[in-house]
Amino acid sequence: MDRRHFLKMSTASAVAIAASAMDVPGQGGLFRAAQAGPMPPGNGTGSMGATEVTSVCEMCFWRCPIVAKVRDGKVVKIEGNPKSPVNGTRVCARGNSGVQLLYDPDRIKYPLKRVGARGEGKWARISWDEALGEIAHNMKKVKEKYGPHALAYFDHGASAENMREIFQAMGTENFTSEPAFYQCVGPAALAYLQTVGYITTGTRQFNDMGNSKAMLFVASHVGENVHVSHVHEFITGLAKGSELVVVDPRFSVAANKAKIHLAIRPGTDTALMLAWINYVIEKGLYNKEFVANKCEGFDALKKAVKGYSMEWAARICDLKIDDMKAAIELLAKASPNVNIHPGRHSTWYGKGDVGRHQTYAILTALFGAVGVPGGIYFPTAVKTGHSEGIEESLKKVAPAKVSLKNDSGYPFSSVFGTVTADIIKAINTGKPYPIKLLGVNGVNIIQTIPNPYETMKAINNLDFIFCQEMMAGETAIWSDIVLPDAVYLERYDGVYAYEGLTPYLTVRQPVVPAMYECQPPYWIAAQLAKHLGIDGYHKSVEEAIDEELAGAGTSIAKLNKEGGIVTYPGNPYRDAKTLNVGTESGKIQLAVEAFADEDLDAVPKFEPTPVPPTGFARLLYGRSPVHTFSRTMNNLWLHNEIPENKLWLNDQVAKRLGISMDEEVVLENQDGKRSNPIKVLVTPGIRPDAVYMAHGFGSKSPHLSRAYGKGAADGFLITETVADPFIGATSKRTNFVRIVKGGKVLDIPELIPVPAELPKYVLKNA
Amino acid sequence: MNQYAMVIDLNRCVGCHACAVACRAEWQVPVKEGWRRNWVHRLGPANTAHGISFTFYPGLCNHCDRPACVAVCxxxxVDMTFTDAKTGQTKTMKVAATFKDPFNGTVQIDKTRCLGCGACRDACPYGARYVNTEVANKDLGGEGIADKCTFCMPRVEAGLQPACVQTCIADARIFGRKDAPEIAKYLKDGAKRLESANVQIGPNVYYAGAAKDLALLDATSTPKTMPEANLRRSLLAGLVRPARKKAEKVGMAGSLLGRLLAQEENKG
Structure with a gap:
């Protein structure tokens, strides 16, 4: 038979021939004996029989309890801690990939000193003594010349906590400015704090999806935004029959699971919410007893929302009125066991961001969904002791005469720290006072803070910048000194108490010794204190943790005997009769007087954000389910799963522009800034007036050998920001792009008419 | 036979890829193009006859009823003795380096005898196998060792769940004997196999979910034909056998086979 002939044969006959060829009788003598059963190791040993160490994940800020499996001194696998009441044995893709953060060949291995220009990424290896000496020398020098407030600290996560005390002890009021607050959760946190008296949505989210009968997500990407217990509660709720309404210009993972998806015009969410609130009041769909007894400001609310009709909102939001009605009635029917998801990342449009999240809290209250199963619930405090590296008396900060932190012009910012954008502005203008030194810890400020061009300019205006990092992202290559941080699997950190439905206490501890010359945050802070002549860190990190654990009646040793976790009974729900929330009056504020006192709206109004200028689409961004911020794109396993982001482009728009699936394009924003090339996902799952990409890709650091230049960075297209008037958080969804294909700029066709009430963004050069 | 099976509930799956990474960690699968035992393909959002869908194809070896990979090895x-984990009953059969367990229905590879020829990899319409060329049975003239999902039998035999099931953050994977109530319920409710008119080899991974999601999964991920390479490889394997038998006696089986297969590959 020739080869061509083989191919003509049917599959079935081929299998039959092969099968018969196998059954050659009488060949026993040649066969080697073999046993079925556990497979020989081959190319994998698995995790079974490995030594187990319990600890806490830090691939993102959710901090799932884990068990690390160690074989021959190497971490081979990470699993969820079966004793954990939240994640059990589960960890997400990132949690699984902690192994490859530890063993990433691109890790920062030694203290480094910049030898090229800032941003060039040329370094010389130096000793810890030299590195810390140089940082201390510059901190002292800048403080002496410009005063203590010329030092500023950008911080995020467990790595940054110890060093924050050093900046406090140096006397700067700018000892904390978390982009995680001012570029993310800030507006949502404030809205809930003022309405229901506690931060329902901070690092943790106290919303009981698992016991809900209905859920509302307004552009909350649960599922793409992956936190294990959060996703698990979401899915549990759905599986138990909870009906989901998703409001999102994009057909997200959550939208796919929704009963009703409202593909809203971007920037008009508050219009929909206000119309819904009005509808709920007018139709009497709210919980009258709860509102009468437990809420304040109902009349003010009723009056303020009166004008917002469903007809009006349908036009503004580009939605069908029947769908809008069906959605709100579905939610009302489920009350009080209805979950109006508080969202987290809320720095969208600047002006209305606090108000938008206020509307979620208001709707929650109208449905009486506070402290009940399925609604928002109350955290259960877990009592621990307290330990500090530096004594409180040495950390008294005297604010500057004209204080950047306290006189920011944003009435609600100062309790949260210094406004991120204000620090960048102060560096670039010298006003109200010069800031000349930056410490950056656990955050890649160039990818995170909007308008990276301003951030890079600011860095060039500094006398000195240092960072503590594991991977050399953009911020590291712009730093004068880079300190190699130990990975979470190599160190002790704080004590972690979970205050959710199933409270627990656990501790992070080293699984393996730190590699190379990397050092844990506690050690780095203690050594830097020594170089600065600051008294502190008299205890070892183990002693400090045991001091905290003693307050809970346990210790590291005891915890380890008990599987790494102590659990407590939760107290999430309240009897509606005795409910007393954390506001001044103990009642829920449907109209926030504290806002009115500052000449801000007590009840939010709809103030439209400009729609895309002709030829442009709004740039939306979100999460890749396997990545955290811009931190994990170089991880061997995670990069292998999702190496680059894609540009979601509406199929009708793509057709008009002649763009096909996976074609590579470049984006140009309203200020002429262009992106890296990015492949296109042509889909009906995004509106024609918006495009979408996952955040954190398109690294500009050549030291990240896998991630460098893969996909496009949304951050480098975000140059237009609007500050919110409450806390000065900066908007990120106020940017517009068009497509460049083969060097030719293509205008995005306007396929959906825009009502006259919505102003168009005016191009600067127009 | 009491077949092991897996159900993947797309109503629960969020496409987080934890399964794929946990598998890679558990079985130390090197990162190389196409080397994986377990994968997640992101599908859509795209229109289907049942509406728009954004779903996933979490894939792995199907441990088929009539596996295409076994016959081509x-x-x-050799004689291999299998034991029924439940009854202790044993059965001895002649098997090549890949075989289907007569008691639990899983398809396994004897890695001590695999030559890494790739016939099984090419035969699988689901692309569930790869050949790891970083390892080889050099004494047999092997040039690699085939690898794929084992349904985590070593873990299961130790009383654990498969790695992908254990880590699934949405509890979207249900593993067990086909007659276990939690599996049987899904099958009764119409969980689908990735089968088409020309590909009907009885896969034992089932997908449950909304009609739109199953439609998109089927349109994008169900193989429509048995692989052509399957045909060529398997026939070649059959033709080579007599030559190979003689050669084995003088200790050159693997290299001869390897050369023939390499020649065939170059033609293709």
Whole structure:
């Protein structure tokens, strides 16, 4: 038979021939004996029989309890801690990939000193003594010349906590400015704090999806935004029959699971919410007893929302009125066991961001969904002791005469720290006072803070910048000194108490010794204190943790005997009769007087954000389910799963522009800034007036050998920001792009008419 | 036979890829193009006859009823004794380097005898196998070792769940004997196999979910034909066998087979 002939044969006959060829009788003598059963190791040993160490994940800020499996001194696998009441044995893709953060060949291995220009990424290896000496020398020098407030600290996560005390002890009021607050959760946190008296949505989210009968997500990407217990509660709720309404210009993972998806015009969410609130009041769909007894400001609310009709909102939001009605009635029917998801990342449009999240809290209250199963619930405090590296008396900060932190012009910012954008502005203008030194810890400020061009300019205006990092992202290559941080699997950190439905206490501890010359945050802070002549860190990190654990009646040793976790009974729900929330009056504020006192709206109004200028689409961004911020794109396993982001482009728009699936394009924003090339996902799952990409890709650091230049960075297209008037958080969804294909700029066709009430963004050069 | 099976509930799956990474960690699968035992393909959002869908194809070896990979293995059969984990009953059969367990229905590879020829990899319409060329049975003239999902049998035998099931953050994977109530319920409710008119080899991974999601999964991920390479490889394996038998006696089986297969590959 020739080869061509083989191919003509049917599959079935081929299998039959092969099968018969196998059954050659009488060949026993040649066969080697073999046993079925556990497979020989081959190319994998698995995790079974490995030594187990319990600890806490830090691939993102959710901090799932884990068990690390160690074989021959190497971490081979990470699993969820079966004793954990939240994640059990589960960890997400990132949690699984902690192994490859530890063993990433691109890790920062030694203290480094910049030898090229800032941003060039040329370094010389130096000793810890030299590195810390140089940082201390510059901190002292800048403080002496410009005063203590010329030092500023950008911080995020467990790595940054110890060093924050050093900046406090140096006397700067700018000892904390978390982009995680001012570029993310800030507006949502404030809205809930003022309405229901506690931060329902901070690092943790106290919303009981698992016991809900209905859920509302307004552009909350649960599922793409992956936190294990959060996703698990979401899915549990759905599986138990909870009906989901998703409001999102994009057909997200959550939208796919929704009963009703409202593909809203971007920037008009508050219009929909206000119309819904009005509808709920007018139709009497709210919980009258709860509102009468437990809420304040109902009349003010009723009056303020009166004008917002469903007809009006349908036009503004580009939605069908029947769908809008069906959605709100579905939610009302489920009350009080209805979950109006508080969202987290809320720095969208600047002006209305606090108000938008206020509307979620208001709707929650109208449905009486506070402290009940399925609604928002109350955290259960877990009592621990307290330990500090530096004594409180040495950390008294005297604010500057004209204080950047306290006189920011944003009435609600100062309790949260210094406004991120204000620090960048102060560096670039010298006003109200010069800031000349930056410490950056656990955050890649160039990818995170909007308008990276301003951030890079600011860095060039500094006398000195240092960072503590594991991977050399953009911020590291712009730093004068880079300190190699130990990975979470190599160190002790704080004590972690979970205050959710199933409270627990656990501790992070080293699984393996730190590699190379990397050092844990506690050690780095203690050594830097020594170089600065600051008294502190008299205890070892183990002693400090045991001091905290003693307050809970346990210790590291005891915890380890008990599987790494102590659990407590939760107290999430309240009897509606005795409910007393954390506001001044103990009642829920449907109209926030504290806002009115500052000449801000007590009840939010709809103030439209400009729609895309002709030829442009709004740039939306979100999460890749396997990545955290811009931190994990170089991880061997995670990069292998999702190496680059894609540009979601509406199929009708793509057709008009002649763009096909996976074609590579470049984006140009309203200020002429262009992106890296990015492949296109042509889909009906995004509106024609918006495009979408996952955040954190398109690294500009050549030291990240896998991630460098893969996909496009949304951050480098975000140059237009609007500050919110409450806390000065900066908007990120106020940017517009068009497509460049083969060097030719293509205008995005306007396929959906825009009502006259919505102003168009005016191009600067127009 | 009491077949092991897996159900993947797309109503629960969020496409987080934890399964794929946990598998890679558990079985130390090197990162190389196409090397994986377990994968997640992101599908859509795209229109289907049942509406728009954004779903996933979490894939792995299907441990088929009539596996295409087993028959094509050119390794010489040996006697292998299988034991039923439940009854302790044993059965001895002649098997090549890849075989289907007569008691639990899983398809396994004897890695000590695999030659890494790739016939099984090419035969699988689901692309569930790869050949790891970083390892080889050099004494047999092997040039690699085939690898794929084992349904985590070593873990299961130790009383654990498969790695992908254990880590699934949405509890979207249900593993067990086909007659276990939690599996049987899904099958009764119409969970689908990735089968088409020309590909009907009885896969034992089932997908449950909304009609739109199953439609998109089927349109994008169900193989429509048995692989052509399957045909060529398997026939070649059959033709080579007599030559191979003679050669084995003088200790050159693997290299001869390897050369023939390499020649065939170059033609293709």
């Amino acid at each position: 050119p390794a010489d059969p």
